[in-house]
Amino acid sequence: MAMVSVIIPTLLGREHLLKRAILSVLNQTFQDFEIIIVKNYKETKLDLEDPRINEVYEARKGVSTARNTGMKISGGKYIAFLDDDDVWLPNKLEEQLKIFKKSPDVGLVYGKYKHMGNGKIIPPKIIEGNVFENLLRDNFIGTSTVIIRKEVFESIGGFDESLYIGEDWDYWLRISEQYIVRGVNSIVSIYSGPTLSSDYKKVFYGLTKFMNKWFPKMNKNAQIKNTLRLLWYSQIYYHYGDIGFTNYAQSHICIRLGTSL
Known part of the structure; x- marks a missing residue:
């Protein structure tokens, strides 16, 4: 059984982005993981061969449903999220798992991310501890930087599938109501850019x-x-x-x- 389950939702036509994201996982310094790709198409398969990669088909019902599907079948003690157009830096998992091992009361660990387009680093300052009130003001946690304990999902459930905007913010709020949040004070992910609807x-x-x-x-x-x-x-x-x-x-x-x- 893998220590970490990496959940990557994706859509048809984004295979070149997905491959880049997967390679950033395969290049981690920590190697005890499984990769669960939840996709809305059956037409093509990845040209990457690794026994740790599991492709799961699901008719597209939204990113929250895709992430929840991945979490339901995950076998890891920890669950990490990665959007298909983002990438991880090589020591992401290693550095974040160190925090979990030191702090058994922590439910979520995040880190800084760098915007691929403008070079901006977010958040400028890592906020830790009981962060619920801070999160009510702003969502400073990037999805592709997050790793949670599997027991968090088992306790509070998954992403709210009725939300199509702010579903990640909502999940961090629900987690921070019950668990301590810690962060890595370094860049762990490269963010490609906003995917909000132009509508x-x-x-x-x-x-x-x-x-x-x-x-x-x-x-x-x-x-x-x-x-x-x-x-x-x-x-x-x-x-x-x-x-x-x-x-x-x-x-x-x-x-x-x-x-x-």
Whole structure:
């Protein structure tokens, strides 16, 4: 049985990205892992041969369902997430597993990641411990930097499949409500760029659904900060000429803030 299960969801047409991601796992200094690829196609198979690679077909129901499918069949003591267009640095698993071994109460370990396009390093500072309140203000945890204990999944379940925006943020919040979070103070992953839908209306509704779930637990500052994210998307509609929806969105935001624009 492998120590770490690496979950990679992917789509048809992204095979060149997927291969790059897998190679970054195969090049890890820590080698006791299995790779579970959850894909929405049967047409082609990888041209990589390694007994640790397991390809699983699933009709596309969203990235949360794909990750949950991978976690359900995983055999490792730890579960790590990697998006198909991101890559890991070689010592990622080794450095993060050291933290788990030192701290048995830790449920999640993350690290810094570097944006492939602009070179920005996120987060600038690693936040550790009881990070729930910090996470309510901002999602500073990159999915492809995360590794969790399998028991976390067994305890709180998987990603919320009803969310199509903020599903990763939601999961880290749920984990941090019950577990200690630690981080590696170095870059462990290279991030290719945002994959948010260009359908800004869809993004607005998705963020609204996420906000409906967590807004009551946010303090006032966090409520304002996250509501301003919605305001930003409502302004996008204005520039695209969707004045009607802009007015609706801003009214919705004002209700949240208890104020008027």
